[in-house]
Amino acid sequence: MEEHVIAEATVIGSRDRDGKLTIPKSPFSPGDKVFKADENLIRQMLGLTRGDVYIGMLDGQDIKVNLDANNLVQKHCSILAKTGSGKSYTGGVIIEELLDKDVPLLIIDPHGEYATLKYPNDDKPEALQRFGIEPRGYADKVTVYTPANKTLNPGADKLFRLNGINLSTKDLRQLFPDERAQNQSGILFEAISKLKEERDTYTIDDIIYEVGQDKSKVKWNVINMLESLNETGILSDNATTVYDLVREGHASIIDMKGVNPDLQQMIVAKLGSELFEARKLNEVPPCMLVIEEAHNYCPEKGFDKTVSTDILRTIASEGRKFGLGLMVVSQRPARVDKNILSQCSTQIIMKVTNPNDLKAISKGLENMSSNVEEDIKRLSPGVAMIVSNYIERPIHVIIRTRKSKHGGASVPVVQTSFIEKIRDPPAERKKTVTGMRGIGSLLKIKPEEIKKAAKKEKIEPLENKEEIEEKERKKELLETKNKQKGHKGQKEPKEN
Template structure:
């Protein structure tokens, strides 16, 4: 064969696929990009999707004896799919005439790969094209405006990959608002470990983003002391819709009616009111159902999430800044309510141009926008709205999940860029195939075999799904799993603290030999004192609130001031 060729086309050929007899097994592998000269279209890019190897020139005895050293007569056959070539107008075209058996095959050069796949003119470096040294770069505008999803099974590197993209966006001053359920992204404030070879391979340098990142906590600072600021929602002049959206399943029609009457009476009397005022007004209702409403309102108040001085959305979304909402210590139902209120405020602020264009990042998105049939959350509707309408107002969204089958399909289908890592669950694979463009059975097989750190990229800007070796992070990774064995070897339980003024233990502990006192005989009845000691205390009936008491009981419990 001609020098430089790695194989030759043979057998039956077509315009979209053919087989090649491989001559250089060191250069041709599954996933390799190759090129063939076509009589009418010039150089055409193709990719190897499968390889088989066969030989019959040896015996079993030779193989067992290790005497089969010459493998030059092995027959290596590769199955190839045709990607195409660019015409004069820059459009991707596939040949209209089948390839000719006997045509030579060569390894594709970087220029042809970039041109045909559409990797030219991009600006975000997310890694290398698998098996090559070619950088894979994405368009910032396309990623933000058309939304993005990162899907993978646990431990495949989805949070790591998300952080790589966030670093690229931060380097370009894109405002970011991150919903972080597990405190994984606070490590953006720390510089990554020094690994010269890896940084050189991907063409990046270690970096800290501490000057850009602010961590907010909805919980008490005692629970999350590493947070920079406390996050609070507006607690003034709450409406019925505001309150019922927090715990929607707890409010019945009767409860909502009581709440509505209380708020209407407050509006007639004062310009501003708080949740304590609402509780007081509900206490004046004559219905017995008011006690359930008061209990629910007190639960909301006791979370401390409501405040007369809420965190302004303008403080969260700023050019070149990152706000992380760290949900450590926050109950799941409260998380959903906060996401719903926050995203609604964000969407309205962006429509009115009160905040700059930016991206909303939702980690564990299946918890906040679940598919029908799995669960119901108050945040689903607003996330659907942002997914379908956000691009018109410059509000992008990145959804990250380990369970693609459980994310609302209306949200997932709006993502123009999909970064998919290893997925093995059949339901998740099925959801990916149905909900994402450009995914077929070949792609499904690839997704089940992907090693950690390698992702499949499906984008409107790239002609076909490609595999990307995700680059190393500039900042420190914060999503590592806990090493249980190491923790057990390095840590031990502290001794119990000494009890102040505790008497010394006796030589023989009587408790260990203590027996029940003998039962009284018929001739010796139990005394009144013995009965008094051994008899259980009488049960008391739970007290109930007085009937039609107006606000008197409430005043006794909570005080008379508003």
């Protein structure tokens, strides 16, 4: 039988003299020669000629993919994928690259995954060699802040505190996310105005006292919220400012471990506003704000209402003009404010299977072919589809190994039980172990334990050597005893 190799090709176009991609006006002739594209041509065609953020290798090719740092930061980027698909890992890769370029970063880290940026990756060297990188820790460039305390978060370097002196109505309004809060903020406004008239400095306790003087019943809601805020201990006269957090070549991580969600959103709202104002006045260097689990801080309308959505929306739409970039990471694209997602001109998409999330992603991708959803569903682990305003078409990239340690590794719920170890001993043990004999001594497990576990697993274990010998010894002893008994007890044949 004759075999034919058939390939399906799509015409991308050709570059004209100005470097623009144009579709050829005349069709190819049957029998035209086909050439293998070299690296240069592929780079040119895909628009991968510039870029300094090394993110990985083009899938199926030996070509490094570098994204453009300025484009990535100024024009924002999103990392979207279902849980466990490698969003935080990829976020870490980009953060490493930006730190190498001394871009200041402020990272909102709900699960405390980014503190490990401090330590070099201790994975197998082959994984790093494959991508031509060396392990590196960023301890000198990373500071971890906790809005909680050192007991809840012993790994943190510093405490994160908000200014508790002379709080304005605007500051506290962020506590009241919903519309019903109108008359509550009225009471606050009155109390704070009075305090401002009377003294130069006042604390939250003074505000609570003043609100308490109000005659309406609504005041109790206000007092309750102020008290709750006071109890968190987040307010201090030694506040952390954006000037402390945003520094050249430095990443500040706000590790939200142990902080209640309302307070987390308030912190993001406050930091976002301060950062935006500071950038407008050029008081801090151009930087990037990284929001992990963004669906919690800027949810899509109808899902939730948070105090941080508005400022994040403002940063997404106006941050570019002021050199304030946004990186949005989420496992639920459908639940992230779509105004924010649509402003991200680089989208890094990893495996997604939820139909709503797929729709939310594909809606945001303009002029994409119809099978993009199918492509996203089929992405392999560690591979991302990258769509960017300056890359000609979506590319598939194998995300490179991290230089620093990844902190979001999955935690096994069920530890490998030792009976599994017995059933499937590692290769080097298999050589010396036949069946389960002697496994107890190899694994330093007592024979009783093996028996107990085997009974639970309904397996008949072979006893170890000592046990067998012991049994045989006992058997022999018993037989000898029986024999002796037999001799003694044997009745003499009766003589007739």
